[in-house]
Amino acid sequence: MTPQDIAEKSAACMWADDPASQELGMKIETIEPGHAVMSMVVRKDMVNGHGICHGGFSFTLADSAFAFACNSYNLRVVGQHCQVTYLTPGKLGERLTATATEVSRTGRSGIYDVRVTGEDGRDVLIFRGHSRQVSGTHFDQNDE
Incomplete structure (x- = not known):
């Protein structure tokens, strides 16, 4: 299997067992080794008392993209810690896009940056995981 095949199969295995991302309407746009792009439309049930996307939902989109990027090598990986900075609000009906990129992967540890953008390209939040x-x-490569 090529590294791209491994990334795609790892993502398919994770997606099959990820009702949280599925039920929030997330979509995997791109998956590559160490890289994932996911999107989600801000629904009415995701809007807070200020009429903007609740930070927990935009964070969850970033966290899901982070998860798919760092699990793209057919190794089980979990988040250890992260930092998020909210820059602008997501809007009702807007498609948010999270782009996760590997910064470093050494031994059992990795660092990934995630940028969530709005439809107009503005930064909604920056996440480092x-x-x-x-x-x-995620799967037995010997069966391939």
């Missing part, structure tokens, strides 16, 4: 590899794989 630290990952940690745990035991296991």
Whole structure:
């Protein structure tokens, strides 16, 4: 299998067991080794008392893109810690896009930057996630 094949199969395995991302209407736009792009439309049930996208939902989109990027090597990886900075609000009906990019991957640890943008290209939030590899794989590569 090529690294791209591994990334795609890892994403398919994760997606099949990810009702949180699915139920929020997220979509995987792009998956590559160490990289993922996901999108989500801000629904009425995602809007807070200020009439803007609740920060927890835009954070969840960033966190999901982070998860798919760092799990793209057929190794099970979890988030260890992250930092998020909210820059502008998401709007009702707007498609938000999260682009996760690997910054560093050494041993069992990784660092990934995620940029969530609005439809007009403005930055909604910036997220930096630290990952940690745990035991296991998403699929048996020997069966391929």
